[in-house]
Amino acid sequence: MGAKHFGARVTRLEDPALLSGRGRFVDDVKLPGVLHACFVRSPYAHARLLGIDAKPALAMNGVHAVVIANDLPDPMRNQAMPLLLPNPSISALCTQHVLAREEVYYVGQAVAVVIADSRYIAEDAAAAVAVHYDMLPAVGDCRDAVAEGAARAHAALGSNVLSMFQLAYGDVDAAFANAAHVFEEEIWQHRGGGMALETRAVLASHDAATDLLTVWSGTQTPHIGRRMMADLLGRELESIRVIAPDVGGGFGPKAIFYPEEAVIPALALKLGRPVKWIEDRREHFLCATQERDQYWDVAIAVDAEAKILGLRGRMLHDTGAFAPWGIIMPYIAAATVPGPYVIPAYRLDTMVALTNKVPTTPVRGAGRPQAVFAMERLLDRVARELQLDRGEVRRRNFIQPEQMPYEVGLIFRDGKPLVYDSGDYPRGQDRALADADYQGFRARQRAALDEGRFIGIGIGNYVEGTGLGPFEGVTVRVLPSGKVAVATGATNQGQGTRTTLSQIVAEQVGCRFEDIVMTLGDTGAIAQGVGAFASRQAVNAGCSALVAGQSVRAQLIALAARVLGVKESDVDLDNGQAIAQTGNKPVIGFGELARLAQGIPGVSLPAGQPAGLEHTAYFTPSQAAYCSGTHVAEVEVDAMTGGVKILRYTVAHDAGRVVNPLIVDGQVQGGVAHGIGNALLEWMQYDENAQPLTTSFADYLIPMATDVPTCAIAHVETVNPMNPLGVKGAGEGGTIPAPAAIIAAIEDALSPFDVHFAETPLTPERIVAALRVAGAYEKFFAA
Amino acid sequence: MSKQPTRLTVNGKAHARVVESRLTLADFLRHELGLTGTHLGCEHGVCGACTVLLDGRSARSCLMFAVQANGCEVTTVEGLTPDDGLSVLQQAFVDNHGLQCGFCTPGMLITLTELLRENPAPSEDEVREALTGNLCRCTGYAGIVKAALDAAERLRNGRGS
Ligand code: FES
Ligand code: FES
Numbered sequence: 056m057g058a059k060h061f062g063a064r065v066t067r068l069e070d071p072a073l074l075s076g077r078g079r080f081v082d083d084v085k086l087p088g089v090l091h092a093c094f095v096r097s098p099y100a101h102a103r104l105l106g107i108d109a110k111p112a113l114a115m116n117g118v119h120a121v122v123i124a125n126d127l128p129d130p131m132r133n134q135a136m137p138l139l140l141p142n143p144s145i146s147a148l149c150t151q152h153v154l155a156r157e158e159v160y161y162v163g164q165a166v167a168v169v170i171a172d173s174r175y176i177a178e179d180a181a182a183a184v185a186v187h188y189d190m191l192p193a194v195g196d197c198r199d200a201v202a203e204g205a206a207r208a209h210a211a212l213g214s215n216v217l218s219m220f221q222l223a224y225g226d227v228d229a230a231f232a233n234a235a236h237v238f239e240e241e242i243w244q245h246r247g248g249g250m251a252l253e254t255r256a257v258l259a260s261h262d263a264a265t266d267l268l269t270v271w272s273g274t275q276t277p278h279i280g281r282r283m284m285a286d287l288l289g290r291e292l293e294s295i296r297v298i299a300p301d302v303g304g305g306f307g308p309k310a311i312f313y314p315e316e317a318v319i320p321a322l323a324l325k326l327g328r329p330v331k332w333i334e335d336r337r338e339h340f341l342c343a344t345q346e347r348d349q350y351w352d353v354a355i356a357v358d359a360e361a362k363i364l365g366l367r368g369r370m371l372h373d374t375g376a377f378a379p380w381g382i383i384m385p386y387i388a389a390a391t392v393p394g395p396y397v398i399p400a401y402r403l404d405t406m407v408a409l410t411n412k413v414p415t416t417p418v419r420g421a422g423r424p425q426a427v428f429a430m431e432r433l434l435d436r437v438a439r440e441l442q443l444d445r446g447e448v449r450r451r452n453f454i455q456p457e458q459m460p461y462e463v464g465l466i467f468r469d470g471k472p473l474v475y476d477s478g479d480y481p482r483g484q485d486r487a488l489a490d491a492d493y494q495g496f497r498a499r500q501r502a503a504l505d506e507g508r509f510i511g512i513g514i515g516n517y518v519e520g521t522g523l524g525p526f527e528g529v530t531v532r533v534l535p536s537g538k539v540a541v542a543t544g545a546t547n548q549g550q551g552t553r554t555t556l557s558q559i560v561a562e563q564v565g566c567r568f569e570d571i572v573m574t575l576g577d578t579g580a581i582a583q584g585v586g587a588f589a590s591r592q593a594v595n596a597g598c599s600a601l602v603a604g605q606s607v608r609a610q611l612i613a614l615a616a617r618v619l620g621v622k623e624s625d626v627d628l629d630n631g632q633a634i635a636q637t638g639n640k641p642v643i644g645f646g647e648l649a650r651l652a653q654g655i656p657g658v659s660l661p662a663g664q665p666a667g668l669e670h671t672a673y674f675t676p677s678q679a680a681y682c683s684g685t686h687v688a689e690v691e692v693d694a695m696t697g698g699v700k701i702l703r704y705t706v707a708h709d710a711g712r713v714v715n716p717l718i719v720d721g722q723v724q725g726g727v728a729h730g731i732g733n734a735l736l737e738w739m740q741y742d743e744n745a746q747p748l749t750t751s752f753a754d755y756l757i758p759m760a761t762d763v764p765t766c767a768i769a770h771v772e773t774v775n776p777m778n779p780l781g782v783k784g785a786g787e788g789g790t791i792p793a794p795a796a797i798i799a800a801i802e803d804a805l806s807p808f809d810v811h812f813a814e815t816p817l818t819p820e821r822i823v824a825a826l827r828v829a830g831a832y833e834k835f836f837a838a
Numbered sequence: 839m840s841k842q843p844t845r846l847t848v849n850g851k852a853h854a855r856v857v858e859s860r861l862t863l864a865d866f867l868r869h870e871l872g873l874t875g876t877h878l879g880c881e882h883g884v885c886g887a888c889t890v891l892l893d894g895r896s897a898r899s900c901l902m903f904a905v906q907a908n909g910c911e912v913t914t915v916e917g918l919t920p921d922d923g924l925s926v927l928q929q930a931f932v933d934n935h936g937l938q939c940g941f942c943t944p945g946m947l948i949t950l951t952e953l954l955r956e957n958p959a960p961s962e963d964e965v966r967e968a969l970t971g972n973l974c975r976c977t978g979y980a981g982i983v984k985a986a987l988d989a990a991e992r993l994r995n996g997r998g999s
Contacts, residue, residue, distance in 0.1 A: 071923075074932065083868075301939070304938075304939045304941060720935070728975075752885060759970045760966040763980075765980040765983065
């Protein structure tokens with residue numbers, strides 16, 4: 056067997072090109088004769104569309120066309136975009152038309168598109184398109200949306216309630232009736248956007264000679280995109296190729312199929328020239344999906360020993376103007392609440408509200424940060440009220456490792472019973488607390504307080520369903536050059552997918568890591584694919600790489616044994632060669648074997664020999680893989696300014712077996728940064744008319760290098776028994792419990808003032824306001 | 839649209855072009871010269887992905903016009919890259935996992951090149967301070983900071999990679 060790759064801290068194959076300016080993002084692809092598009096977008100959150108006058112724009116030099124909904128081809132002209140994830144509880148079809156028809160439902164919705172010689176001219180012309188609107192009352196806040204007599208987000212719908220559903224098990228009312236203590240919390244969590252540094256981007260080109268439509272898109276899901284384009288353009292899948300080249304970050308919003316991804320290809324077909332559209336940052340704030348507000352009213356029932364008896368409540372979720380991914384986010388949130396704890400009875404009633412804001416879909420964590428925040432805030436409350444240590448309250452309620460596999464009692468979003476496959480939650484927390492020197496914290500806190508500094512510590516635990524199906528494919532093929540081609544539907548927006556899959560294949564096939572030629576994110580390379588979301592690629596594509604690699608290994612050995620005249624058990628594969636372990640150790644290279652495997656034209660292959668040295672595997676996980684972890688945040692709060700500094704951040708993480716610790720650590724660290732943004736900074740604000748107020752990086756803050764400490768990260772591995780690699784997902788765990796840990800730490804730091812927080816983002820203004828209400832400034836600082 | 843003749847040197851190579859006055863330096867580099875290593879993340883001066891060296895000082899190429907660079911020397915990420923592989927700083931990014939998607943990376947490299955030239959032995963805090971003009975959404979900065987400190991040390995010890 057070749058060098059040990061699996062589990063090694065291997066540096067990434069992706070890096071040299073990206074570091075030297077040779078990355079290839081959509082806007083870097085240069086096609087001759089390309090035209091540039093700029094969309095005309097609604098300035099109103101809700102209005103009737105009365106008419107569009109394109110004449111002044113069309114008269115401008117360099118403008119080729121102005122296209123409105125009626126100019127689009129069938130079926131996209133009349134048909135709303137397909138709903139990707141149906142659910143019986145959804146009351147009305149809620150996807151948009153690619154260009155607005157009679158009504159606009161959020162600021163930024165596309166109503167027309169201008170195509171011109173340059174982006175500069177297209178922008179000038181877009182400003183000259185006159186659109187006549189009749190303003191309608193807009194719904195800005197999801198709490199108002201579901202109130203009596205609220206304005207309607209869609210004029211045609213009788214209600215703003217898109218869906219109501221309940222997740223429950225056990226006799227929750229009895230649990231509350233018999234509880235020693237019941238505590239209630241009202242919680243608001245806002246999530247904000249993915250804010251990948253590369254905005255969305257689409258380039259389409261139609262080759263009339265082959266009738267092939269090629270679309271480059273900065274997407275996480277090219278195969279899904281191709282299906283959507285086929286539906287909306289009325290073309291066969293086989294006549295569309297979607298390529299996701301280098302993509303500058305994903306984080307969820309780029310998993311969605313957007314109107315622009317249908318319109319730009321339609322324009323390329325219509326005009327017979329390539330058409331490019333690169334989103335600008337303002338458009339990204341207006342039109343890329345976000346995660347937004349959830350309001351939770353939850354109560355916990357515990358016995359005298361702080362053991363949980365039951366949890367119940369309600370949650371209101373803002374889905375924005377549409378629900379392109381149905382209700383999966385609130386559903387995931389509702390199913391994530393129980394987390395690592397034994398909760399005998401649970402009931403959450405969820406209501407999903409339509410508002411006149413850009414739709415919400417998963418952003419790194421996808422509903423889980425909100426659920427974890429609710430659960431962990433309740434446990435902190437229990438600890439405070441019963442005067443117990445916060446770690447101890449959690450310890451008393453953990454599911455124990457010997458209870459694995461543990462059936463929670465709910466159905467997860469993959470349609471399967473929520474069964475945790477593995478995990479050791481007490482060990483995870485013990486490790487994090489030890490690494491964070493939790494024991495020594497109270498002494499540190501006293502010492503700080505003596506200097507007039509307020510420091511605090513907080514804990515956040517979570518369990519996350521990752522690695523969701525249905526599948527991801529990998530093809531492995533030995534090339535006549537001796538290199539090994541790998542193709543996959545998995546995609547890469549920075550996760551190091553190329554490196555991780557190469558590690559797995561190289562180890563199986565016995566070739567050099569550098570001799571793998573990989574194609575990802577290209578529908579032309581593999582027939583079927585799904586893409587990147589739900590931390591699913593290490594599980595799905597990783598296992599397919601293993602299975603395909605094993606098959607090709609067996610084929611190589613069988614062929615080499617025949618050619619070398621030795622037993623299969625005597626053949627070893629290493630460094631791109633098959634080596635017999637007998638006699639004078641004859642050797643044959645992979646390239647030669649690949650040629651032999653092609654056979655001789657007109658001559659039958661020997662019995663039992665497959666054609667080529669190739670295998671395609673589509674691993675289909677039987678259920679989600681449940682990873683888990685504990686985060687401990689230590690913060691300092693400046694009580695005068697409300698400023699928060701994170702002093703120390705500790706993570707113990709169970710992502711199952713780790714293929715590459717360098718990459719997994721990077722995922723965790725990056726995830727924590729996103730969680731810090733959610734906890735302290737990121738707030739997509741709208742006014743009461745649903746007009747967005749934060750549409751630049753100057754208004755909407757994402758964490759800077761001075762906001763994010765380097766985390767101490769420990770891997771507490773428990774092997775996932777449900778897949779052959781033993782892996783679980785790692786992409787989102789860094790984000791999920793971060794707000795819970797950080798807000799708890801801020802509250803702890805300010806414990807001398809007895810202020811409490813149940814919201815994110817917790818901005819300095821809000822901290823100062825709470826301290827003022829608590830009389831902190833008179834009490835503490837007056838003298 | 840008014841056009842103006844513009845002469846500038848980019849990565850050591852002289853260019854003379856007649857360009858629209860409103861063409862940004864970033865678009866000029868990317869689309870006129872095909873130097874697509876310089877990226878645009880916000881086009882409003884916050885993210886730093888478009889950072890280049892202008893007469894040796896870091897500058898936002900999204901916030902200035904190409905014609906304003908008339909007579910200047912511009913260095914982009916392509917110009918930081920040796921013909922035969924990676925620079926010390928670039929190699930330190932590989933070794934310390936200083937990038938994920940790579941979109942912010944060219945701007946990071948430019949900013950750190952300027953920092954390490956002016957301060958060959960920066961502290962971690964100084965590195966972080968220098969990076970406040972460059973946003974990274976992927977890495978959480980840990981790998982970038984480590985790479986900068988590592989590169990500084992390698993450069994001080996004069997041992998290339
Ligand atoms: S693109 Fe220039 S600062 Fe963001
Ligand atoms: S590596 Fe993706 S933004 Fe920095």
